[in-house]
Amino acid sequence: MMTRLDIDYSNGQAIEVRRNEARMVGIHGIGGIGKTTLVKLIYNQLCPLFEGCSYLGNIREILKTESLEHLQSQLVSDLLKQEPIGLGSLEEGIYYIKHRFRSMRVLIVLDDVDERNHLKAFAGKLSWFGSRSRIIVTTRNADLLNIPDVVVTYEVEPMEIDQSIRLFSLHAFGGSSPNKGYDDLSRDIVSTTRGLPLAIEVLGSFLYRKTKEIWRATLHELKKETVDSVQQVLMTSYESLDQGTKDIFLDIACYFIGKDKRIPFYMWEDCGFYPCTGIESLLLTSLVKIGENNELLMYDLLRDLGREIVSKEDPANHGRRSRLWNHEEACDTLRSKKGTKRVQAIRLKFANGSNNCFTREEFQRLSKMRFLKLDKANIRGDFTNLLSNLRWLDWQGCPTTFEAVNLHLKKLAILDLSWSKVTQDWEGWSQIKMPRLKVLNLTGCNEMLITPNFSGYPLLEMLILEGCFQLVKIDPSICHLRSLVSLNLKSCSNLSMLPPDIGKMEALQELLMDGTSIQEIPVSIARMKKLKTISASNCYSLTYLPKSIGYIDALSMLLLDNVKIPELPNSIGSLMKLKRLSLRDCRGIQKLPESIGKLGCSLLELDISGTLISELPDSMKNLRLLRVLKMERCHVRQFPSAIGRLRKLEEIHASRCRSLEGSIPSNIWNLQVLKTLILGYSGVSSLPSSIQSLSRLRTLDLLPCDKLEMLPMLPSSLTCLRVSSKKMSIIPDIQNLVELEVLSFGNENPKELTVPPAAIDARSTWTKQQSLWPVRFPKLKSLELFHSKIINLGFEYGSACVPQLKKVALTGTNLQGVSGLPSSLSVLSFQACLSLKSLPSVHNLIYLSELELLNSAVQVIKGLGGLTSLEILVISNCWIEHLDGLSKLRSLKRLSLRNCNSLNNLPDVSDLTMLKVLEIHRCRLIHDIEGLEGLTSLEELHVSKCKAKRSSRVRQAQERIRRRLRTSP
Incomplete structure (x- = not known):
């Protein structure tokens, strides 16, 4: 049985980032159900926790035009945070991945995989990656996930009707529920979507502000039995377009x-x-x-x-369709000369060494073609009066020798020569006539040392030179491109100088030079009155900013992450339109200029993380529009007393500011729109009581803040609270946090804790047993408790409450009792619970997929046989005596028992037909394992340091597994 994964359970807990072993997690479901949306959210949340990250999206579609080697190269490039390397073959890519990342903790998402050999090309074995690595695989094919390395699989199921109504209402009415008089109509319409978020979203957007007559007509169409309702939803929306x-x-x-x-x-x-x-x-x-x-x-x-x-424009004749995107169909149309003037766009994508040359005759009838993609192809012959309507020529990997004559592309606006071996001497620069060229893309042209002369393209607006590693010089003619809007020099790692007269490009709005060797920005940049963005992150040779940068009136974004400049010029205060300033990891900067306060009418985001700044200037109080303040890992000693004047602040990120000490100013109550406050790993010792008035605060992270002695009453708006402190002497009263979804709370060797008087109620269980810590949060999804003085834990949900709790992880040497575990749980973990000898009966946990007991005194698991959805059972260093009910766990895929020396024996395992991995280590009383011969799904059997290792059943089962693996494809 697969574990259900609701779409709104998307906080990344499913992949258990704290486990030491590498893990692979599978997510499957039908198209349009939301798999990609879900993994993107998880990926973005978890990326900062890993040494290397790679998101390979839309793999099934990409592999229709790209090779596995190409995606392997992208994976390597992402994980190493460097430019792509050439992988000569699939086997070479596998060998490289297998040996390069063995000691590296990585996060990899493989989205939309549809063949098992594709999965093997990227992550054939978990042993390829370092401990605590995580690989997430999404697919429409659940069988693809039936391999040993996938420890758990989740099915993304259609949305429930109430969820569907909320999503539909958001798009159809702009609110969380239908407008008055539309309840029944909305429910009828949503019922036709089969719970697919895409169909719900598109249908709601289509019906936005439409009359009831159109709503009813739409419902009538959707209810026709002969029509696929989801397809009809999408088609109806398309037909409404001009x-x-x-x-x-x-x-x-x-x-x-x-x-x-x-x-x-x-x-x-x-x-x-x-x-x-x-x-x-x-x-x-x-x-x-x-x-x-x-x-x-x-x-x-x-x-x-x-x-x-x-x-469907012409099912039988490719040449009479408007667009040809399939390589074989496009190639056949050209070769057979069946193309017509109906063809507007063609995509051809050849591999190296293919028969990839075309002549004028094959294009002669394509008079209306406006887009042509010719990857690794060649054209030869006289093209007089041909391709006269072409607007976009995408010629990636074009040949170094140019064989076309009279290629006059009078209407061409876009030329893409990415990943080609063209140089400044390529004949095409003079042979192709492109007087109206607007975009020139030379990404990855690594043979180019000097750019071509640009004087033939006076209307050029975008020039992309990203990843031209060998480029050392930009032709001075670039300064005469008076229409150029965007110049992208990213990762031109050998480029050390910009043209001195670059300021003549007065139309330029975007200058991207991240990862170059540029040493200085020319003074003439002040002439660029329309320049909005300067991005120079990771320019390690850049040591100076000219004062003239303050004269760029339109500048709104200045990104200087990891640059070696020692200071900002005082003229920075003249940038009256600057919205975002990032100095992240500029380790030479020790202070901000006072003039930064002059940006009060514009600055929205300031990032000084990783700098040596120890004190914020008084003028910061004038940044009245500032929304995001990031100062992680910097040396700031205290919050400025005037922080309360920054009334627009929505986010404060100050984690790992180890010099940050003392109290948060009481005037923080003025920050009425504050949503996020992150202070973990800092020396903050107290929060003001006024924090309770921050009615929009959603996230408060104090994990850990070891100088914090107590918490004041917190705002009830919190959805995420993480807090721990060695000095916290009072268990905080947080029962008012009814919106909590994530709670992480604990300490290390704390002093004696007491219950605050406010928490004592004569009618509550506190009067009967003060050591009971109640959990009553109706929206809580994840709970982590690691508090040594919580003796008894009780989950107390009222009869009208439907618990949302998915994960509970408990750690505490003094925890003695747990009661009322809700049936909604999917993950339950106990660690270092040395006083906990018995668990509450777990028979009601029908959705539980993972149960973990580590270093705990638990002797028995009552109701184990009722865990019908359990897929993973891990017990290590526990006093467990028996596992009654184990044989009923038909969904179990992994069973791991380590150092369980009180466990006498195992029940017969023959009914565990889904079991893939069985590990038994240092369980000295287990003599044999009955039922192994019936486990046809078993793919890993590890038995060591116990008598069962010598059992004939075990040896025979291990031999069967070895034979199966040798014969498997």
Whole structure:
């Protein structure tokens, strides 16, 4: 039985980041159910905890056009935080991954895997990665996860009707429930979506502000038995678009998922598709998303819908369709000369060494083509009067020799030569006529030492040179590109100098030079009056900022992470439009200039984390619009007394500020919009009582703050509370935190604790037994307690409350009793509970998938046989005497018993037909294991330091496993 994983349970607890062993977790479910959304959220939350991270998304679709070696290279690049390396073969990639990351703690997401050999190419064995590594795999095929290394699998199931109504209402009404008079109609419409979040979101967006007549007509269409309701939902939304927006939607579905949205805009504008209003319509109808990096995103089901629409234009003849994205179909159309003027776009993607040359005859009939992708292809011959409507030529991996003649692309707006071996002497620069070129992409052109002369492209607006590692010089002609808006020099690691006259590019709005060797920014930069973004993170040679930077009137973002500058110029205070300033890990900076207070009308985010700054200037009080203040790992000794004047602050991140001591100022109560306060690993000794008035505070992290002696009453708005302190002498009264979803609370060798008078109620159990610590939080999902003076723990939910608790992890040498465990639990862990001899009966925990007992005095597990969903049972260093009910755990996949010397024997395991891993170590009284011969799913059997190791049953079972592994593909 698979574990149910609700979509709103997305805090990353499922993968148990604190476990020492490497783990692989599988998540499966139908298309559109929300698997990718879920793992992206988990990935973003957990990334900071790992040495290396890689998210390989949309693998099934990418492998239609890319090789496994390409994705292996991306995985290696991500984990090492360096540029991609060349992997000559699949086997070479496997060998490299297997041996390079054995001692490295990594987080890897493999999203949308549909073949087992694809999984083996990236993470064939957990032994390839260091301890505490985590690999998360999503797939539509649950059988793919049936391998030994996947310790637990989760099924993302359709949304319940109440959840569906809330999501639908958010998009249809802009609230959490239907408007008056729409309750029944909303419920009827939502019932047709099969609980798919995508269909609910699209349908709600489509019906937003529509009349009831349209609602009823839509419901009528959706209820037709002959129609797939989900497909009809998506199709209805598509049909409501105007023609230009439909074209944009189909272009994205066929070609541009993951592309920077700015680039296709140039083509769409030139073709009269009105992309500004078109993209807005697609966003409003939830047919397209825009990612964090401005990239176009689309759900798989919507992508498939778009491609199906194009395929139905002429099912029998590829050459009469508007778009050809499949390589074989596109190649066949060209080779057979069956293309027609209906073809607007073609994508060809060859491998090295293929027969990949085309001549003018194969393009002769394609007079309306506006997009052409020719990866690793060549064109030869006279192209006079051909491709006259082409707006975008994507020619990645183009040949070094140019064989076309008269290639006059008069309407071309975008030329992409990424990952090609072109140099400044490439013949194409002079042979291709592109007077209207707006975008030139030379990403990864590693043979290029000097850029080409740009004088032939006077209208150029975007120039991308990212990852040109060998580039040492930019041709001075770049300074005459008076229309250039964006210049991307990221990771040009050998580039040490910008042209001195760069300031002549007065239209430039974005200058990206992260990871270069640039030593200084030219003084002429002050002439760039429209420049909005300077990003120079990881420019290790940059040691100086010119004072003239303060004269860039439009500058709104200045990112200088990990730069060697010793100080900011005082002129920084003149940047009256600066919204974001990041100095993260600028270890040479010891103070901020007083002039920073002049940014009070603009600055929204300030990051001084990892600097040597020990005191914030008094002028900080003037930053009245500041929303985010990050000062992690810096030397700040105390919060400025005027912090209460920063009334717009929403987030304060001050973790690991070990010099930060004393009290938080009482005027923090002025920060009425504060949502996040993170002070972990600091010397903060007290919080003011006024913190209770922060009615929007959601996250308070004080884990650990070992000088903290007590907590005041906290605001009831908190959803996440993490706190621990060696000095905390009073158990905090937190029973008012009814919104709590995550609670982590504990201490280390604390002084005697007492119960605060406010917590004592004559009607409560406190009067009967003061050592009982009650848990009554109705929305709590995760609870971690590691407090040595909590003697008894009781879960006290009222009859009207439906517990949401999924995970409970308890650690405490003095914990003696636990009562009332809710049936909603999926993970239950006890560690170092040396006084806990008996667990409450667990027979009611029907959703429990994982039970862990470590270093505890537990002797018996009552109701073990009732854990029908249990997949993992781990018992180590416990006084457990017997495991009655073990044979009933039909869902069990992993059983691990270590150092259980009171355990006399195991019940017959023959009924544990799902068991994949069985480990028994130092359990000296176990003589044999009955029923092994019936475990056909068993893939790992480890028995050591106990008498059962010599059992004939064990030896025969191990031999059967070895034979099976040798013969498996």
